[in-house]
Amino acid sequence: MKKHQLVIFGAAALLIMFAVGGYFYKQQRSKKTQAMAKQTESPLSRAYAQTLGPADAKVVIVEFFDPGCETCRMFAAPVKRLLDSYPGKVRLVKRYAPFHDGADKVVQILEAARLQGKYWETLDLLFEGQHRWADHHSPNPDMVWQLVASLGLDMERLRRDVNDPKILAIVRQDITDAQALGVHKTPGFFVNGKTMSSFGLEQLQALVAQEVEAQYER
Amino acid sequence: MKKHQLVIFGAAALLIMFAVGGYFYKQQRSKKTQAMAKQTESPLSRAYAQTLGPADAKVVIVEFFDPGCETCRMFAAPVKRLLDSYPGKVRLVKRYAPFHDGADKVVQILEAARLQGKYWETLDLLFEGQHRWADHHSPNPDMVWQLVASLGLDMERLRRDVNDPKILAIVRQDITDAQALGVHKTPGFFVNGKTMSSFGLEQLQALVAQEVEAQYER
């Protein structure tokens, strides 16, 4: 065998080992999360989580997000459109992975607004004003208070509710679950427990399309 | 000039520039914090902080610590002994820099225990049981609750107090101040606003001795 052939062969062997190893590792992890998705209570399915779409939808997108994350903001609208394009078939479950400093406090405000029935309005507003309150240098939860004041919420109740032990427990449980599921980046998506092969909106759309077909059209 | 002389000269010049630059940078920062130490309310001096030692002591050690930090645990006893060795002359101010995941919740518990007059007992206990609740992988604030149960605190009140807006404000302010003061590691010490040239217990002892001398013996 000639020298350059040996090197090409060696490099190819190493890269194939890397790819195959990665495939099996992700495969293994995906099996675990798919099993979780079928349970009623697991790190992937929590009864307390905010959802969008019919309860009997057979395709469930679980999204771990951080209200301070720019990419999460950019995914918000396309994911809602994705639900609309398969009416009645897809449900979205919102979970929290507040990795940015101070983001957990913002999640508490969001959950407190949910108690007053304004989850989606508040979330939209938080994303809209994100560039103002979620600067990477100095996240500013105080500015969030100014922001949500425009929503017509009972602000006194909101200030009381943010420290509700139930809300704190939700945030803590979501962070623990994100860690258990290996969500290190946001947004982190699971479609019926399956993860995308690589990160991207198109990959998510493809995965949802594939799951809708598997659940409804065979 | 010969080759090896040139290289040695070049290396020496670069290293000297590095050292001198570092010296002036730290000098500059130290000047700012020394000015802060003289004010009654500044990132370095907050009226709300827990202290140990007489209010009229002319040497003030400000310590930013994280209850989940091993090194902070190891510094706790030696720093108290340091206060004892200059009776009436040195005061210790405890501030928070909860960098470990979940450490902010533990700080909230500590501050809630302080409202019941058991700050130091709780802190000692937290450090003692640190290896159990502060594992780097999965910090466990729930285990802290089991730990503090043995202190004879009014647990119901404690559970209510941890989410007191005042306590949350203290934690938030301390984190902001730590950032403003450039405290990126714990424990972070300031002695009358001066920082150690390099990190270590001996350096801290030397700095305190120097300040005691400067304030009391000239």
Place this chain on the structure above:
Amino acid sequence: MADATDSVDTNWALLFACWLLVSAASLGSLFFSEVMELPPCTLCWYQRIFMFPLPILLAMGLFPFDAKVVRFALPIAFLGWVVAAYHLLLHVGVIPEGVSPCSRGVSCKTKYLDIFGFVSIPLLSLLAFSSVITLLLILRRRLA
């Protein structure tokens, strides 16, 4: 073979083995961070600093074969070995904990991997650096 420069002799094979080793170690490190998504600690990054350039360096020495590469690669591999040894001592607790302040981010004492109870990432790193240094020293002696 008619073309002598393209046939494999022992020296070239040794250098090739070295290259395979450092390439495998670099990819293994990337596997930990990119596939398993374990965040590298500061000491891990310093070991990467002395490992990742080696596949490039040794590849340059393979085509055409150039014994000089051994001399250039050895000090880099040696520094990597020192960092890996320090990391392992810190990891198993020989170097007492707490001499340095705690900082934000990943602790260098975090034990991510644990095969058979003693195989850790710093141990794998130290083994890789030791092997590559051994191979390079053998090659240097043969070429002297």
Place this chain on the structure above:
Amino acid sequence: MADATDSVDTNWALLFACWLLVSAASLGSLFFSEVMELPPCTLCWYQRIFMFPLPILLAMGLFPFDAKVVRFALPIAFLGWVVAAYHLLLHVGVIPEGVSPCSRGVSCKTKYLDIFGFVSIPLLSLLAFSSVITLLLILRRRLA
């Protein structure tokens, strides 16, 4: 000078300038992280991977002077240049934000340094890599 090998000629001086440059860049990077305590982001670490070995490599080429070092150093410096260019484009916003998910730790878009409104750490890094590549290319041409 009686000893010809210890007198400075232009080629040696060029390589020495190169070494000074990469040493200064490495120390500058350490100044940001160790003195100013700015935590390096992932892209910063990859640039360090291709910068920190260069002072060692080039020092080996200075004693004794060995033109081969240029060939070994160039690909490493080139890879560092690519990472620095990518980082700068990301930093100034030419590469659209949000194509990648947010992760824990230091964002590569965080702007720590800002002198005269445009001098940032990625820009300094790109300048350093560009200069060292230029010097090495000049040296290669002279030695060809």
